[in-house]
Amino acid sequence: MQSEVQAVRISSTPQRLEAMAPLLEAVSHAAGDVPALLALARDVGRTAPRPGDGGTAQLWELLASVTAVDVAAGRVLEPHLDAVAILAQASVEPADGAWGVFAAEGPGLRLDATADGTGKYVLNGSKPWCSLAARLDGAVLTAHLADGARAAFAVDLHAPGVSCETPQWTSRGLREIPSGTVHFDGVSAVPVGGPNWYFQRPGFAWGGMGVAACWFGGAVAVARDFSSALAAAADNGREPDQIALAHLGETDRIITSLAGYLARTAGRIDAGELSGSGAWSEALRVRGAVAAGVERVQTVVAQNLGPGPLAFNEAYGKRMADLSLYIRQHHAMRDDAQLGALTLKGDRSW
Structure with a gap:
């Protein structure tokens, strides 16, 4: 490979x-x-x-x-x-260091932000799914305001009152990057934008598409593994059969189509065409298309290469496990349902 x-x-x-x-x-x-x-x-x-x-x-x-x-x-x-x-x-100068973004919510967990009268806020509560929190220097995170809105804040993760749980990470995927709960007890934080700004800004959709670009890169690597394995087999006298060639052709078609879609979408972002209400609809389309393509590539490659590399090839096995977990940031049919609701309201090009 x-x-x-x-x-x-x-x-x-x-x-x-x-x-x-x-x-x-x-x-x-x-x-x-x-x-x-x-x-x-x-x-x-x-x-x-x-x-x-x-x-x-x-x-x-x-x-x-x-x-x-x-x-x-x-x-x-x-x-x-x-x-x-x-x-x-948001015109906020980041402190030097490694940063994360913590915007997930979880049942039974809530993070509240209260104004302290000096232009800053105080955070109290807990935030789930905070990847690498114990190793990061700062984070942009979302918290609930007293009026029911949510807002973004920049917080020093080394500040007094911050405590990071070390999760029991049993997954074989992304073992280096466990995601646990972080607790905040009277922690000072700097507002990033105003109430609901984090979710309403065009960059929210753009960031979601950036994650899809990562998924796409993982799929390209899996596709390269597949092509290299078939070429190596051919060099050893085992020519790929029609099923293997058909699946390699399908993989090429998926990768090429997704690359073209990402290129066009990036161009539209830079041209200012995806800065309004349609940005999130396009993000849902991009993320859904890439997620479906990644899962299909993983399926056909695993079917063709069989259990051998999953069992004995460390790099390939790790890549498949990491990518399978990473892609689950996509919410599958629930994201399609959200897109369908926007489509029904007329947010479509067809």
């Missing part, structure tokens, strides 16, 4: 992609070492394109390429870049 570090193309020239080679080599060497991956994320965040600033396709290529090297590395990089972009959109 392929082990060569290779960028993922969405729309850039080969020369631009080649410029990513040193970073991707560094990611390859840092795989499994979370502090090293966080250090790389901090470095990349200083110069990476931000969504909507004219280089959205290049940002997504960066995310996809890092994830193609190591899915967990993409899972580290994406939230840091998202946090940096969110703070920039």
Whole structure:
């Protein structure tokens, strides 16, 4: 199977992609070492394109390429870049360090923000699904206001009153990146935008599509594994049969179609066409299309390669397990139901 570090193309020239080679080599060497991956994320965040600033396709290529090297590395990089972009959109200067974004809600858990009269807020309560919280320096998170709205805040995760649970992470996927609950007891926080700004800004949809770019990169890596395995078998005298070739052709069709869709969507974001109410509908389409494509690629590759590489090839087995868990950030039919409701209201192009 392929082990060569290779960028993922969405729309850039080969020369631009080649410029990513040193970073991707560094990611390859840092795989499994979370502090090293966080250090790389901090470095990349200083110069990476931000969504909507004219280089959205290049940002997504960066995310996809890092994830193609190591899915967990993409899972580290994406939230840091998202946090940096969110703070920039709100004109808040981020403190140096590694950042995350914590916006999930969970049953029985609630995080409240109360104004302290100085322009800052005090956080009390708990936030679930906080990936790598104990290893991060800061986070952009959402909390409930007294009037029922939700707002975003920047918080120092080293501040007094912050305590991070260490979860019992039993998953074989993304083992380096456990997501636990963080508790806040009188923790000072800086507002990021106003009430409901976090969810209403165009960047909310753009960030969701950035996650899909990571999923896409994982699928490209799986597809490369498949192609390399068939080529190696052919070199050893075992030519692929028609079923294997048909599935490789289907995989190529899926990857090529998704790359084209991401390229067009990135262009629309940079042209200002996805800055209004239709941005979230397009995010649901992109995320749904990419998630379906990823799952199909994983299925046909696993069927063709069988149990051998899952049992004995560490890189392939890890990639499949990591990607299977990562893709579950997509809410499947519930996201399609949300898209259907928007479509019924007329938010469609057909």
